[in-house]
Structures are given as structure tokens and as C-alpha cells.
Amino acid sequence: MAKVNENFLKLQGSYLFSTVGKKVAEYQKAHPDKNVIRLGIGDVTLPLPGAVVAALHRAVDEMAVQETFRGYAPDLGYEFLRSAVVEHDFKSRGVELSIDEIFISDGAKSDSANIQEVFAPDSKIAVCDPVYPVYVDSNVMAGRSGSYDTATGRWSNVIYMPCTMENNFVPELPGQTPDIIYLCFPNNPTGAALEKEELQVWVDYANEKKAVIIFDAAYEAYISRPGVPHSIYECDGAKTCAVELRSFSKNAGFTGTRLAYTVVPKELMVDGVPLGALWARRHGTKFNGAPYIIQRAGEAVYGEEGKKQVAEMVGYYMRNAKVILDGLKAAGYTVSGGVDSPYVWLKTPQGMGSWEFFDYLLANANVVGTPGAGFGPSGEGYFRLTAFGSYENTVEAVGRICRLG
Amino acid sequence: MAKVNENFLKLQGSYLFSTVGKKVAEYQKAHPDKNVIRLGIGDVTLPLPGAVVAALHRAVDEMAVQETFRGYAPDLGYEFLRSAVVEHDFKSRGVELSIDEIFISDGAKSDSANIQEVFAPDSKIAVCDPVYPVYVDSNVMAGRSGSYDTATGRWSNVIYMPCTMENNFVPELPGQTPDIIYLCFPNNPTGAALEKEELQVWVDYANEKKAVIIFDAAYEAYISRPGVPHSIYECDGAKTCAVELRSFSKNAGFTGTRLAYTVVPKELMVDGVPLGALWARRHGTKFNGAPYIIQRAGEAVYGEEGKKQVAEMVGYYMRNAKVILDGLKAAGYTVSGGVDSPYVWLKTPQGMGSWEFFDYLLANANVVGTPGAGFGPSGEGYFRLTAFGSYENTVEAVGRICRLG
Numbered sequence: 120m121a122k123v124n125e126n127f128l129k130l131q132g133s134y135l136f137s138t139v140g141k142k143v144a145e146y147q148k149a150h151p152d153k154n155v156i157r158l159g160i161g162d163v164t165l166p167l168p169g170a171v172v173a174a175l176h177r178a179v180d181e182m183a184v185q186e187t188f189r190g191y192a193p194d195l196g197y198e199f200l201r202s203a204v205v206e207h208d209f210k211s212r213g214v215e216l217s218i219d220e221i222f223i224s225d226g227a228k229s230d231s232a233n234i235q236e237v238f239a240p241d242s243k244i245a246v247c248d249p250v251y252p253v254y255v256d257s258n259v260m261a262g263r264s265g266s267y268d269t270a271t272g273r274w275s276n277v278i279y280m281p282c283t284m285e286n287n288f289v290p291e292l293p294g295q296t297p298d299i300i301y302l303c304f305p306n307n308p309t310g311a312a313l314e315k316e317e318l319q320v321w322v323d324y325a326n327e328k329k330a331v332i333i334f335d336a337a338y339e340a341y342i343s344r345p346g347v348p349h350s351i352y353e354c355d356g357a358k359t360c361a362v363e364l365r366s367f368s369k370n371a372g373f374t375g376t377r378l379a380y381t382v383v384p385k386e387l388m389v390d391g392v393p394l395g396a397l398w399a400r401r402h403g404t405k406f407n408g409a410p411y412i413i414q415r416a417g418e419a420v421y422g423e424e425g426k427k428q429v430a431e432m433v434g435y436y437m438r439n440a441k442v443i444l445d446g447l448k449a450a451g452y453t454v455s456g457g458v459d460s461p462y463v464w465l466k467t468p469q470g471m472g473s474w475e476f477f478d479y480l481l482a483n484a485n486v487v488g489t490p491g492a493g494f495g496p497s498g499e500g501y502f503r504l505t506a507f508g509s510y511e512n513t514v515e516a517v518g519r520i521c522r523l524g
Numbered sequence: 525m526a527k528v529n530e531n532f533l534k535l536q537g538s539y540l541f542s543t544v545g546k547k548v549a550e551y552q553k554a555h556p557d558k559n560v561i562r563l564g565i566g567d568v569t570l571p572l573p574g575a576v577v578a579a580l581h582r583a584v585d586e587m588a589v590q591e592t593f594r595g596y597a598p599d600l601g602y603e604f605l606r607s608a609v610v611e612h613d614f615k616s617r618g619v620e621l622s623i624d625e626i627f628i629s630d631g632a633k634s635d636s637a638n639i640q641e642v643f644a645p646d647s648k649i650a651v652c653d654p655v656y657p658v659y660v661d662s663n664v665m666a667g668r669s670g671s672y673d674t675a676t677g678r679w680s681n682v683i684y685m686p687c688t689m690e691n692n693f694v695p696e697l698p699g700q701t702p703d704i705i706y707l708c709f710p711n712n713p714t715g716a717a718l719e720k721e722e723l724q725v726w727v728d729y730a731n732e733k734k735a736v737i738i739f740d741a742a743y744e745a746y747i748s749r750p751g752v753p754h755s756i757y758e759c760d761g762a763k764t765c766a767v768e769l770r771s772f773s774k775n776a777g778f779t780g781t782r783l784a785y786t787v788v789p790k791e792l793m794v795d796g797v798p799l800g801a802l803w804a805r806r807h808g809t810k811f812n813g814a815p816y817i818i819q820r821a822g823e824a825v826y827g828e829e830g831k832k833q834v835a836e837m838v839g840y841y842m843r844n845a846k847v848i849l850d851g852l853k854a855a856g857y858t859v860s861g862g863v864d865s866p867y868v869w870l871k872t873p874q875g876m877g878s879w880e881f882f883d884y885l886l887a888n889a890n891v892v893g894t895p896g897a898g899f900g901p902s903g904e905g906y907f908r909l910t911a912f913g914s915y916e917n918t919v920e921a922v923g924r925i926c927r928l929g
């Protein structure tokens with residue numbers, strides 16, 4: 120008799136952004152005349168850069184002709200893309216990697232959910248709180264979380280590292296020793312970034328404890344301050360303790376196009392086993408490569424035109440971030456993030472709960488944000504706004520919020 | 525201290541097609557002058573159909589303009605594609621499904637590897653032998669396989685259902701009761717197909733035992749005989765016991781474009797839990813949708829032009845299958861498959877081992893096939909050739925094999 124994976128049944132409610140989506144859809148249905156502005160989910164709104172569009176058309180044409188048609192891609196990605204990554208994302212920053220340390224995938228969400236598979240089932244994970252829900256949920260589904268305490272909103276077997284105003288949203292080293300440490304910087308959802316010295320502390324800690332850091336660098340393109348590392352491998356010793364996740368979603372607008380990669384350095388040995396070999400085996404068994412045409416699109420991001428266009432897009436969104444940051448500050452809100460990150464993190468006013476503030480903002484300003492509590496218990500009392508809307512909508516949304524008084 | 529998932533270390537050697545690929549690359553490097561013909565991996569060679577190419581270009585143009593740009597896709601797929609699937613793949617065959625029973629993904633390999641996650645960790649699986657390696661390997665990685673016996677080539681906790689000449693490549697009901705039954709028909713690798721009455725036996729068995737059938741119908745487009753069901757839901761009662769996997773790879777040439785879907789009927793309850801809800805949760809947590817442009821490409825497969833072009837492609841490959849089947853028969857080989865399937869399955873001559881025959885064929889005819897033993901112990905002494913080459917190459921390869929005498 121078949122039985123289900125009971126770990127799936129432990130998952131709390133539905134996925135955060137599904138809940139947000141449903142609430143917005145219900146509101147919009149009840150108020151079809153209202154112009155709802157979405158600054159909630161971290162989805163981009165600008166079209167694909169011209170260089171990417173051109174590369175897609177070219178690749179589609181190749182697929183239309185027998186001589187240039189491509190079937191199954193290499194499991195780990197085409198060499199042309201892996202080379203471009205090594206050259207432009209790392210070598211240019213003084214980080215030496217070889218192409219077989221780069222694993223191309225269909226998205227950083229998949230990678231961040233799948234990476235836990237290569238670790239022992241009884242591994243202990245540590246996460247920032249608040250946190251991108253996928254890190255925790257994928258471990259719940261794998262049976263690593265223990266039981267959920269509804270009173271605290273925490274899992275019994277997960278180490279939480281609170282990131283709040285009190286510590287300037289920088290996690291402290293945990294008291295209990297974890298096996299796997301998830302770090303996302305620039306951070307989703309708080310928008311905080313770590314300076315090199317701050318990240319070095321984590322690298323040293325992981326090497327000392329023989330823990331592995333899963334470093335999610337999906338937002339590195341938004342870094343504006345020079346002291347903030349774009350890659351964890353800018354820190355000494357990171358190659359022996361860290362996996363890095365990168366994405367084309369937020370820099371080049373690939374949220375609906377799907378492309379990402381993971382870096383697993385050859386030096387990263389766990390228990391005497393090269394972690395990259397296990398990750399390669401996972402790719403080879405459970406994945407069949409990202410589409411050829413989309414890998415060509417990714418390659419175009421690194422071309423001269425592509426780089427320029429991506430920089431313009433990032434600049435456009437960062438202007439939005441500034442509008443939100445400055446507008447809310449002027450209106451008396453306590454805000455952070457938004458400098459090295461497309462996310463602005465604000466303290467809800469008058470001690471409102473973060474879902475309460477979500478409903479309040481939706482009803483009174485017709486603006487959608489994301490409740491901090493959706494990212495973990497320490498997110499309660501906070502709220503996330505994203506810079507991914509259009510400039511006009513962002514200005515309008517901030518104006519509406521400010522007028523609430 | 526981090527530890528690895530030891531189940532990964534249990535995996536035997538590398539993935540079959542990687543090994544084949546390496547052997548071919550080595551041979552080609554040592555003999556650069558030889559014209560090696562690949563009839564090994566099940567990869568297509570004809571370019572994408574014109575209707576699909578046109579749809580891709582249109583969708584790329586949409587992504588280039590803010591008004592029609594698409595970000596994150598709905599977790600489970602766009603309605604336009606799910607509707608087309610329901611209408612053209614099922615309604616037209618008398619099977620009623622609703623769009624929320626269709627789950628769009630990036631490939632049937634991913635789906636067939638991931639589906640095991642929704643079942644209990646101690647589930648017992650049954651597989652045909654020989655078998656597509658992903659079903660077994662994904663369960664090994666999840667810790668369900670027990671230990672590997674190198675003498676028998678079998679996992680201690682997996683139920684094997686031999687498919688050999690003796691039973692005409694149709695599996696018999698297993699003696700031991702499984703929780704999950706993987707069936708692939710038309711079969712990879714044997715090319716065998718089940719008639720409706722034969723498949724009905726399995727549906728009745730699964731319902732009686734409350735087991736779940738994972739029915740891989742990736743090759744349904746190649747069915748030529750009228751008595752062979754294209755979907756397991758053509759059998760009575762299948763909705764309460766079967767998940768069906770479908771792919772765009774083999775019908776429309778999407779091996780390098782990546783698109784597939786899984787059907788999980790609402791009536792499929794496991795342990796009182798609707799399996800579709802768990803699968804939806806997996807999609808929502810660990811996957812971010814197939815690319816918009818590729819879902820549009822998939823939609824085009826169901827248009828008038830698309831259908832015609834796909835039928836022509838399938839016809840082209842099936843002409844190859846006939847060339848292989850007839851040629852080898854005339855040369856005295858014992859062959860099967862190739863009628864409702866792009867795969868021809870042959871008995872190796874003079875009791876040769878199947879890897880031995882692989883090496884022999886590569887060295888003497890410069891033809892690449894796939895050794896039956898790579899698909900499981902009962903595949904030993906058999907060999908797979910695929911119809912996915914060009915017509916000219918297929919004729920040439922068959923000629924070379926026949927001339928070996």
C-alpha cells in the first residue's frame with residue numbers, strides 16, 4: 120500500500136507568495152476598479168535586454184535547421200556559458216574558478232531547494248530569521264526540520280539566527296553548531312549586505328567547524344558599496360567550505376526565462392568526498408540541462424551590449440529603491456536595505472502585525488508588499504517592498520503610503 | 525560537521541549515457557577519421573517544427589516589450605498550455621481531465637526522478653528489468669534501494685519484473701507487493717507496447733493493492749497499432765491509482781528545449797491525502813515554472829500546423845525504425861520493438877555480452893548503440909538501437925551492421 124511522505128504534511132500553510140497572490144486576487148476581484156500596485160513578490164517588470172532578445176532569436180533560428188539543431192544539452196551546461204561565467208563573474212574579481220566548478224541550472228530556486236539532497240538526512244541546518252522560505256521548506260520536506268512549534272513559529276531541529284534592527288540585520292554566529300549554514304547576501308528579505316570582513320567571520324567559522332555554507336548571491340548585481348563582496352570566494356578559504364548560488368533572474372530579468380548556476384569548488388570536500396561530484400551526479404540523474412536557447416541568452420548577458428543593458432536595468436531598479444527608501448524615511452518610517460539590494464525592509468508602524476499591515480496597505484493604499492512574518496518569526500513587525508516595479512508605479516505607491524499619514 | 529548523503533555513494537558507476545558518451549568520445553579521439561554514427565542515446569536529430577519555431581520567435585518578441593513581458597510563470601504552468609494538453613492529449617481520446625490535474629515541468633526526466641519525493645521514504649518500488657535508469661537511481665538517492673549486489677546487479681529492496689524474450693517483454697505481476705510501480709509503455713528500452721487489456725491488468729492490480737503506478741508515456745506518439753492505449757487513463761479505474769508522465773521531447777523534438785508534464789488525477793488519494801496536492805507543493809517550493817517562451821512553443825505543438833509537422837517527424841523516425849527492424853531481421857538478428865516505439869531491441873549475436881557487443885559495434889561498424897545491461901541485469905545479452913538518427917545515417921548504419929556478417 121502506497122504511503123505519502125509525511126514530511127510534506129508538516130509544511131505550514133501554503134507557500135508565502137501563493138498566499139500573497141491569492142489575497143491580492145481576492146481583493147482585486149472584489150474591487151475591480153482599484154489600481155493595485157504590486158511591490159510584493161520579487162518579480163522583475165522590465166523586458167529582457169536587447170542583446171538577450173537578439174541571442175534568443177538567433178538560437179531559435181539554429182534550432183530550426185538540422186545542421187545547427189541541438190538536442191540534449193551537456194548535463195552541467197554548455198561550455199560557452201560556463202566559460203563566460205568563469206571569466207566575467209569571477210576572474211574579473213580576482214577569483215579563479217574552472218568551468219567544471221560551474222553547474223548550470225534552470226533557476227536558483229531549484230538549486231537552493233535541491234542542494235540539501237547531497238547532505239546527510241540528519242544534517243542540522245542554520246538559517247537567518249527572517250529567511251527566504253525555500254531553504255527551510257526544502258529541508259522540512261527532506262525530514263530534517265523536526266516538529267513545528269506554532270507558538271514560536273519555529274522548527275525544533277533548525278538553528279535560527281535572528282536578524283533584526285538590534286543587530287543591524289547581521290546574523291551572529293550560532294550557539295549550537297550547524298552542519299549546513301544558509302546565508303543570502305545581499306539579503307532577501309532584509310536588503311542587508313555584509314562587508315568582506317563580516318563575511319570572512321563566517322568563512323572562518325565554517326572551516327573551523329567543518330560546516331558548509333550555502334551562499335545565495337542572487338542579488339549581487341545590486342551591490343553598490345565597494346567593501347561588499349560580490350562572491351563569497353573573495354574571502355580567504357571560502358573554496359573549502361562554501362557553495363555559491365547565482366541567478367540570471369534579478370540582474371538580467373530572467374524570472375520567466377529561467378537560468379542560474381551553482382559554484383561547487385573542487386576543494387570543497389565533505390567527509391572526504393568532493394561535494395561537486397555528488398552535485399554533478401544529481402544533475403546527471405535528475406535534470407536534463409537548461410534549454411539551449413536560454414543558455415545562449417545567458418551568454419549574451421556577458422557580451423559588451425548585454426553588460427551595458429543589464430547595468431542600465433539594475434540602475435533603473437535602484438532608482439526605485441531610492442524613491443522607496445527616501446519617501447518612507449521622510450514619512451517617518453524606520454527603513455533599511457535598498458542600498459546594495461532591490462529590497463527595502465521597513466518596521467511596521469504602531470506595532471502592527473506584518474500581515475495586519477499587509478491587509479491595511481492593500482485596502483487603503485492598494486499597494487502590495489510582503490509581510491515580514493512570512494519570512495520567519497523574527498520578520499514579524501517588518502514588511503518588504505521591492506524595487507522591481509515601474510518607476511511611475513513606485514513613485515505612485517510611495518506617494519499613496521505617505522499620504523496614509 | 526557536514527556529512528554527505530551516503531545514498532549517493534551507493535550509486536553504481538556513472539550514469540549510463542555518460543559512460544556511453546565517454547567511450548564514444550575516446551574512440552572518436554583515437555580515430556578522428558572514422559564517421560561514427562550514433563544510434564545510442566534517445567536524442568532526436570530533426571530540427572524543431574516550423575510552427576514551434578514561429579511560436580518561439582513570437583514569444584521572444586513578447587519578452588522584449590514591457591507591455592507583454594512575462595516574469596515568474598504560474599507554479600504549475602500557464603493555463604493556455606494546460607488547456608491545450610487537456611483538450612488535445614486527452615479529451616480527443618475520451619479521457620476527461622481538468623487543467624488542475626496537469627503539472628507543467630522542464631522535462632520528463634526531472635518528473636520521473638522527482639515524483640518519488642511525495643511518497644514515504646520506506647516505500648517499496650517495483651520496476652521492469654531492463655529499465656530506464658532514472659527510476660531506480662532516484663530511489664537509490666532517496667535511500668529506498670537497500671544494498672547493491674554486484675553478483676546479481678540488483679538492489680536488495682527493489683522488486684524487479686524481468687522483461688525478456690520469454691515473456692515477450694511484458695512484465696508479470698510481482699510476487700511481492702510493491703507500493704509504487706514504474707511502468708513505461710511504449711517501453712524504453714525494449715520498444716514493447718501493452719495492449720489495453722494488458723495494461724488493465726496492472727490498473728486492477730494497483731487498485732486492489734492500493735499501490736500507485738507511475739506510468740511513463742513519453743513515447744506515446746510512436747504508437748501505431750489501434751489496440752494500444754496512448755494514456756493509462758483509457759483503462760477503467762486508472763484515475764484512482766496512476767500518475768502519468770508525458771514529454772514533448774520525442775514527439776516534437778524538445779530534448780534540448782525542455783518541456784513535459786505530469787498528470788495527477790484528483791481521484792488519486794494515497795493514505796487519505798490527495799497526491800496532487802503534494803505534487804503541487806513540490807512544484808511550488810522547489811521549481812519556478814518552465815520558461816514562458818517554451819510553454820508557448822509547447823502550445824504550438826497542438827495547433828493545426830504543429831500537429832501536422834509532429835506527425836511528419838514521427839513518421840520520419842518510424843521509417844528509420846522500419847529500416848533497422850527489417851535490415852537486422854534480414855541479417856538474421858532476433859529483433860523486437862520498433863512498431864509502436866522508436867526503439868529496436870535486439871538479441872546480441874553468439875551470446876556476446878552487451879557491453880562487449882557495444883565495443884565490437886563501435887570498433888567494427890563505427891555504430892553507437894546502447895548496451896542492454898546498462899538498463900538492468902535482464903538487459904544483458906540485448907542491445908538498443910534508436911530510430912532518431914537521420915534516414916541516411918540509419919540506412920548506412922544498418923548496412924554496416926549487416927556487412928559484419
